[in-house]
Amino acid sequence: MRRPVRQRLYAALATMALAAGTGVALSVSEASAAAVGATGYATQNGGTTGGAGGQTVRATTGTAIHAALCGRAGSSTPITIEVEGTINHGNTSKVSGSSCNTADGVIELKQISNVTIVGVGKGAVFDQVGIHLREARNIIIQNVTVRNVKKSGSPTSNGGDAIGMESNVRNVWVDHTTLEASGGEAEGFDGLFDMKNNTQYVTLSYSILRNSGRGGLIGSSESDLSNGFVTFHHNLYENLDSRAPLLRGGIAHIYNNHYVKLNESGINSRAGARAKVDNNYFKDSKDVLGTFYTDAAGYWQVSGNVFDNVTWSGRSSDNNPAGPNPQSNTTVSIPYAYSLDAAGCVPSVVSQTAGAGKGLKVSDGSCSPQTPTPTPTTPTPTPTAPEPSPTQPGGTNLSLGADSDGSSKASGTSYGNVRDGSMSTFWSPSGATGSVSIKWASATAVSRINVREAAGSEGAIRSWRVVNADNGAVLTSGSGAGVISFPRTSLKKITFEITGSTGTPKVAEYETYAG
Structure with missing residues (x-):
């Protein structure tokens, strides 16, 4: 059974003036x-x-x-x-x-x-x-x-x-x-x-x-x-x-x-x-x-x-x-x-x-709560991979015949355009950032991808991450489209996430390769 709502008096609040504080x-x-x-x-x-x-x-x-x-x-x-x-x-x-x-x-x-x-x-x-x-x-x-x-x-x-x-x-x-x-x-x-x-x-x-x-x-x-x-x-x-x-x-x-x-x-x-x-x-x-x-x-x-x-x-x-x-x-x-x-x-x-006002106590897995030691306040930089290699990968493009999805798509574009083998069609996110994924019905080994920008949009993609969508692990990150290598990984879904861009990013082909 749902508990009945507590009765509270808020009439006084309706007559209160809005008060802004000053940051100190x-x-x-x-x-x-x-x-x-x-x-x-x-x-x-x-x-x-x-x-x-x-x-x-x-x-x-x-x-x-x-x-x-x-x-x-x-x-x-x-x-x-x-x-x-x-x-x-x-x-x-x-x-x-x-x-x-x-x-x-x-x-x-x-x-x-x-x-x-x-x-x-x-x-x-x-x-x-x-x-x-x-x-x-x-x-x-x-x-x-x-x-x-x-x-x-x-x-x-x-x-x-x-x-x-x-x-x-x-x-x-x-x-x-x-x-x-x-x-x-x-x-x-x-x-x-x-x-x-x-x-x-x-x-x-x-x-x-x-x-x-x-x-x-x-x-x-x-x-x-x-x-x-x-x-x-x-x-x-x-x-x-x-x-x-x-x-x-x-x-x-x-x-x-x-x-x-x-x-x-x-x-x-x-x-x-x-x-x-x-x-x-x-x-x-x-x-x-x-x-x-x-x-x-x-x-x-x-x-x-x-x-x-x-x-x-x-x-x-x-x-x-x-x-x-x-x-x-x-x-x-x-x-x-x-x-x-x-x-x-x-x-x-x-x-x-658990809860506010507990002194931020945590457990280290020993069943003994303790107050943590603060960590340094300087952010850890996002790891950056080397610039993608211009060398075209060899072997079969595993994206052909696979499926695809993503975070958003601009009007007139499609996730399927990144795996149709054509440089004349493309996918764009609905904003300056977004992600597109290639996925398979069963685990597939991948160690390289080739992100090919549509004609006229070359250089729009600035920063990116490649993510193992099966478990959320970041395989590599860097800047600029092209051929991207990372340790060979067996997965069902691999995501290319654009985290920064200039202009409108347009991905014509998102190719995946075993080696």
Whole structure:
């Protein structure tokens, strides 16, 4: 049953004047709480460092957060914003500037990069104000509480999501947060942690998600399959009806989480999603793992989990619970290092570490929480590969006869144009950046690709990454189109991601070769 919504009085807030705070520079030592290193998939694709290396300011209102973003030299200038007090509708208004794109009533991280938002001390509270990421990259959110964000009723914010990400979002680390509601959709709430429309390389760690109808999702519909490479670890999911999380396509790594009172379903893997589910503790819950409410199957690899008073429903055409004896039906390769706590001690470890105001305590896999040592604040440069060789690869172009997809496509272009053998057709992303992939039905060995730009667009592609889309590992990165070599890798899908360009990039052919 969904919990009834708590009654709150907000009439006074409607008469409050909008108050803007002034950013005050702080020392590096005062900002060090936000400097611990990211974990999970947020460490891939060049890593997640947030505002490391930039100015640190303090904000006590939502307007001041927006002012700090808008006061930067550019939309990618690094900044750490230390937040204290309560952020609400009465003190969150739009601020304009060339380095920001903000809105009233929501913390808007839109079309920006290299930002850390961290709560001071016991953490800041975002009361009925959601945090929205759109077309954003390299973002850290840490030590904050976001509560009672509504999509209907009054006031509303962020479509009802506590933290929501959509539209070409990359590299986000959300850590030591508390995300909570006071009921489900009928009471005006939506998801606590949602990712949509090409959101990738995200980690949610040491956080609490509770008292909501919906925990969170990856993918807004069965056709929104461009999201993935998400890690969930050492989180508490408590008193949720469903979506803990809901996965539509993509890859998720879910380990050392504590699940209590999942009332209808838990990890819902569907539409081809693959989840690696390790050493979690499930208690007093129903249907904690499987494919639910659809006939579009998802998959899971399970090991070391504890199922304590878990009940399972029967199977049907649109209901496929993994239990009562969950078995793996796929394998998932994880590209980063991690340490597993034994599942038996997960409730204790998570209770000491998860949520805002816990002193950023973490576990090293020994079942003994500790306060981490801050890492240096200088960002680690993205590795750069040598310039592509102009030599045409030998052998068969494996892209011919394969399939393809991507992140976006400009009007009049097609993903299939990059594998049709013709230099007169091409694919372009809908903006200056984007990705296109070649994929096969079975694992295929590849060690070289040849990215051939259409006539008249030569030199438009500046920076790029080649990604093993099976597990999110970056195979190589560099600049300029042409022949690109990397260690021979067996995979089903390989992605060429344009991260910087001049003009409009046009890829006529994306050739792949075994040697």
